[in-house]
Amino acid sequence: MSENEAWEPKIVAIVCNWCTYAGADLAGISRIQYPPNVRIIRTPCTGRINPFYIVKALQQGADGVLVSGCHPGECHYLTGNLSARRKFAMLKRFLNYLGLEADRTIFTWVSASEGERFANVIRGVTEKVRKLGPATKLVKSL
Amino acid sequence: MENIEKKMREEARRLLEEKRVDVLIGYEAGTLPLTATPCFITAPEEAERLVWNRFCNHNLAKYVHDVISQHRNSQKRVKPEDRKKKVVGVVARGCTTRSIVIHLQERQYGRDEVVIIGVPCTGYADRRKVSQALGGEAVLEGALEGDVIRAVTEGGEKKIAVADVLADNCRTCRFNNPIISDVMAGEAAPPMNPEAEYDEVTAFENLPIEERWAYFVKEMGKCIRCYACRQACPSCYCPVCFVEQSRPAWVGISDDPSDTQVFQIMRLYHMVGRCVDCGSCVSVCPMGVDLRKFLKKLDKDAFELFQNRAGSSLEDLPPLSRHRENDNEDFIYHPEIGGHNT
Ligand code: SF4
Ligand code: SF4
Ligand code: FES
Numbered sequence: 001m002s003e004n005e006a007w008e009p010k011i012v013a014i015v016c017n018w019c020t021y022a023g024a025d026l027a028g029i030s031r032i033q034y035p036p037n038v039r040i041i042r043t044p045c046t047g048r049i050n051p052f053y054i055v056k057a058l059q060q061g062a063d064g065v066l067v068s069g070c071h072p073g074e075c076h077y078l079t080g081n082l083s084a085r086r087k088f089a090m091l092k093r094f095l096n097y098l099g100l101e102a103d104r105t106i107f108t109w110v111s112a113s114e115g116e117r118f119a120n121v122i123r124g125v126t127e128k129v130r131k132l133g134p135a136t137k138l139v140k141s142l
Numbered sequence: 143m144e145n146i147e148k149k150m151r152e153e154a155r156r157l158l159e160e161k162r163v164d165v166l167i168g169y170e171a172g173t174l175p176l177t178a179t180p181c182f183i184t185a186p187e188e189a190e191r192l193v194w195n196r197f198c199n200h201n202l203a204k205y206v207h208d209v210i211s212q213h214r215n216s217q218k219r220v221k222p223e224d225r226k227k228k229v230v231g232v233v234a235r236g237c238t239t240r241s242i243v244i245h246l247q248e249r250q251y252g253r254d255e256v257v258i259i260g261v262p263c264t265g266y267a268d269r270r271k272v273s274q275a276l277g278g279e280a281v282l283e284g285a286l287e288g289d290v291i292r293a294v295t296e297g298g299e300k301k302i303a304v305a306d307v308l309a310d311n312c313r314t315c316r317f318n319n320p321i322i323s324d325v326m327a328g329e330a331a332p333p334m335n336p337e338a339e340y341d342e343v344t345a346f347e348n349l350p351i352e353e354r355w356a357y358f359v360k361e362m363g364k365c366i367r368c369y370a371c372r373q374a375c376p377s378c379y380c381p382v383c384f385v386e387q388s389r390p391a392w393v394g395i396s397d398d399p400s401d402t403q404v405f406q407i408m409r410l411y412h413m414v415g416r417c418v419d420c421g422s423c424v425s426v427c428p429m430g431v432d433l434r435k436f437l438k439k440l441d442k443d444a445f446e447l448f449q450n451r452a453g454s455s456l457e458d459l460p461p462l463s464r465h466r467e468n469d470n471e472d473f474i475y476h477p478e479i480g481g482h483n484t
Contacts, residue, residue, distance in 0.1 A: 094410075
């Protein structure tokens with residue numbers, strides 16, 4: 001299908017301002033190449049990310065959603081990422097239980113000094129989502 | 143059960159006589175046979191109206207919250223020094239007290255604003271199962287005789303054992319005795335069958351992913367978005383529910399199936415650590431959506447990951463309002479190892 005050949009995964013990355021966003025910046029400044037499939041949304045902290053955002057992104061047609069923030073112990077609001085970790089542990093299992101592929105929602109940590117890791121994460125996630133193909137479940141037909 | 147009912151009435155009467163409560167919430171006989179309905183009484187003589195039987199299926203914590211929050215709102219226009227406290231008495235079985243525990247933990251009201259008449263519980267009859275057992279025929283007359291329901295329909299008289307029509311949540315209930323109470327109406331009830339609590343969830347987990355999705359789509363396809371489940375849920379008490387929020391609008395209201403699915407995912411998900419499996423949503427749903435299949439999963443995971451069972455103790459705070467440094471991290475993606483283990 002020609003349409004499918006042209007298909008490129010669309011990934012929404014919801015990241016915290018202090019670590020992962022800075023890590024993405026560093027990847028850029030260091031001219032590290034990574035796939036252009038990701039749209040970054042900057043939030044103050046992973047603790048600020050309402051799990052509804054993820055569900056909503058999937059409904060709006062994201063093929064994958066990535067959430068990333070500071071490593072545990074390094075959150076700039078001290079424990080925002082620790083609360084987030086609990087919410088996402090539950091969410092990921094739940095979405096998978098309902099029948100959504102586990103690889104469509106990915107959670108990780110990337111610090112401000114990890115430009116290379118950021119690029120690796122994007123590469124890895126893009127590959128995973130590419131393997132799954134375009135999202136069909138939960139997607140709103142507009 | 144008759145003894146419990148008698149004791150419950152006595153306690154209710156006493157609380158009202160001694161003016162320890164302003165209003166008492168309990169159950170009375172419904173207008174149709176084989177039903178019970180919530181009632182609000184304020185005078186000691188009215189205690190005779192109260193019933194406690196297998197048809198008391200409502201989680202009365204919902205009304206405790208309603209009454210107290212409405213009263214509090216009404217006091218906002220009163221000078222602080224003239225404000226009055228309203229104390230609500232409530233007849234509460236295991237799951238009702240768990241919901242009250244959640245309200246207390248979420249600081250919806252104080253422990254001194256509610257007086258709990260604890261009732262040991264042996265489960266209620268699922269009205270859908272009863273109707274099925276009667277072949278869908280309307281009940282003209284009915285009564286409970288011990289653990290047997292006697293129902294008269296056009297087709298004649300039928301007897302149904304309560305055990306055969308027990309609600310699914312009651313069958314595997316772990317906390318059928320009150321978690322907290324001020325007075326108890328009777329001795330503790332024998333345990334139900336909590337070992338089987340997650341059987342259904344485990345079976346569902348083991349289905350292929352496409353079958354799980356197909357089931358979810360099918361169930362949510364029945365939903366007409368009447369929000370009865372939310373209205374009945376003691377944990378759904380937000381003054382403005384996300385469903386009605388319009389900036390941003392979390393959920394669309396089109397007839398695209400995804401709008402309903404998203405509504406359901408959001409409502410189900412925010413029951414993490416807050417669903418006590420009282421069966422209220424299931425029993426009010428006009429379309430028979432299998433909500434419990436999904437809610438029970440959240441309960442199972444919260445226990446596996448955080449050793450928490452919603453509302454099971456006042457000290458054990460809700461799982462999403464606390465955290466530990468060494469919480470489970472299996473699901474975190476690490477590009478070096480190319481994955482995570484979920
Ligand atoms: S869930 Fe438990 S406490 Fe609640 S009605 Fe059923 S048996 Fe009673
Ligand atoms: S009560 Fe049933 S039909 Fe109504 S909104 Fe809830 S799940 Fe949907
Ligand atoms: S500031 Fe980065 S996760 Fe909290």
